[in-house]
Amino acid sequence: MEQELDPSLPCSQRLLSAILAMEPSECLISHARECGGGSITEQVQQFIWHHCLSSPGDFHVPYLKNFLKKLIAQIEFDHGYVLDSLYELYALYMTSCKDDSLEKGDARVSKIISFLFPDGCSELQSCPHSRVLVFPLQCSRNMLEGGTGCSIWKPGLFLSEFILSHPELFSNKTCFEVGSGVGLIGLCLAHVKASKVILSDGDLSTLVNMKFNLEMNHLNVEAGMRQRNNDQNMVKCLYLPWESASVSQLQDIRADVVLGADVIYDPVYQPHLVRVLAILLNPMNSEFCRQHASCKGISPNIKHENCEHNHEHAIDISHSRFKASHDDDSYSQPKETPVAYISYVIRNIETFNYFMSLGRQAHLDIVDLTDSLKPLNLLCYMQSYNQASVRLLRITGNNKNG
Numbered sequence: 001m002e003q004e005l006d007p008s009l010p011c012s013q014r015l016l017s018a019i020l021a022m023e024p025s026e027c028l029i030s031h032a033r034e035c036g037g038g039s040i041t042e043q044v045q046q047f048i049w050h051h052c053l054s055s056p057g058d059f060h061v062p063y064l065k066n067f068l069k070k071l072i073a074q075i076e077f078d079h080g081y082v083l084d085s086l087y088e089l090y091a092l093y094m095t096s097c098k099d100d101s102l103e104k105g106d107a108r109v110s111k112i113i114s115f116l117f118p119d120g121c122s123e124l125q126s127c128p129h130s131r132v133l134v135f136p137l138q139c140s141r142n143m144l145e146g147g148t149g150c151s152i153w154k155p156g157l158f159l160s161e162f163i164l165s166h167p168e169l170f171s172n173k174t175c176f177e178v179g180s181g182v183g184l185i186g187l188c189l190a191h192v193k194a195s196k197v198i199l200s201d202g203d204l205s206t207l208v209n210m211k212f213n214l215e216m217n218h219l220n221v222e223a224g225m226r227q228r229n230n231d232q233n234m235v236k237c238l239y240l241p242w243e244s245a246s247v248s249q250l251q252d253i254r255a256d257v258v259l260g261a262d263v264i265y266d267p268v269y270q271p272h273l274v275r276v277l278a279i280l281l282n283p284m285n286s287e288f289c290r291q292h293a294s295c296k297g298i299s300p301n302i303k304h305e306n307c308e309h310n311h312e313h314a315i316d317i318s319h320s321r322f323k324a325s326h327d328d329d330s331y332s333q334p335k336e337t338p339v340a341y342i343s344y345v346i347r348n349i350e351t352f353n354y355f356m357s358l359g360r361q362a363h364l365d366i367v368d369l370t371d372s373l374k375p376l377n378l379l380c381y382m383q384s385y386n387q388a389s390v391r392l393l394r395i396t397g398n399n400k401n402g
Helices: 009-019 023-035 042-053 060-079 083-096 099-103 155-167 184-192 204-216 247-253 270-281 286-291 349-361
Strands: 107-115 133-141 176-178 196-201 220-222 235-239 255-260 322-324 339-342 367-369 390-397
Touching: 009 023, 009 133, 023 042, 023 060, 023 339, 042 060, 060 083, 060 339, 107 155, 107 286, 133 184, 133 204, 155 184, 155 255, 155 339, 155 390, 176 184, 184 196, 184 204, 184 255, 196 204, 204 220, 204 235, 235 255, 247 270, 255 270, 270 339, 270 390
Parallel strands: 176 196, 176 255, 196 235, 220 235, 255 339, 322 367
Antiparallel strands: 107 133, 339 390, 367 390
């Protein structure tokens, strides 16, 4: 009998984390090969069986069925030996889980996102003793089911890595997120001990799912802003559509740090988003806030059916208030100055340029931090996520105006 694969080995952690996160089967097979030194050995199969398949629990059965099918096919193709237990489980899935079951029942699944801290991170405030931080999340099976706010998007993963890599920017701060989705960023903020975490969304079903995820991760949820609660495990959740958010609502938040992941993809909502950011980042300037109390007269005229990254007509980022950052101190702000961090993927350059134009009109200072303040690669097992595809902006208000 071969010695069991050590679960603490980095390759074992990557394989297990990929399965828990419901990564594509090709990704899992790649990690399985790495664990077996190039082949999917009996030892690796035993590891998969004991840690993932013998007690499937909350795993999505159609997902496991598809993975087992491809795993067995790959081992047979390589002329390897397949464990009887894998054959038996796949036969059970074949008889009890029909293909059309994917179209029935709840559109939500449970995933576990694992942040794997590399060697040398033990002094980092956010790094647990095990160097593995896990968050179970209920989310949509795909972006077409359950609403986009219940999906896990790449900019959200990036911003979560950023928070865990730079906890000093968020600990002991009041942190407010616009468009909080599944709540992963809020969980990371609570982990790095932000003094107050306030999450928001303009979709009620997303808000319900977010609260479920927070409570599943042992955080207490408070709706509204009226109560003053110093409980470190308390997270406030607000129903806050950008288009109807009032100046007084936004000023009452009093955020030190504002966060947003993948919030600039839709030009229809960008004027409202920029107005919200302008008020949050200029909370003490009452005249400025009155000037930005509404978005009347602003309407987008952006074609967004073409998602090609055509940079021919991109805004020249060397001018106006948008500038690339290349020095270590560029992100340092006085404690009393609110700052926003926005992660995004450019799907349509015209949409991005429109956001930049609105930001200039609102006198926001926007700095590209992508190259100067990279997060640690804590999701190295995810082949569906490419950290390099995501950009990061730091946005501050211009308190000299008004």
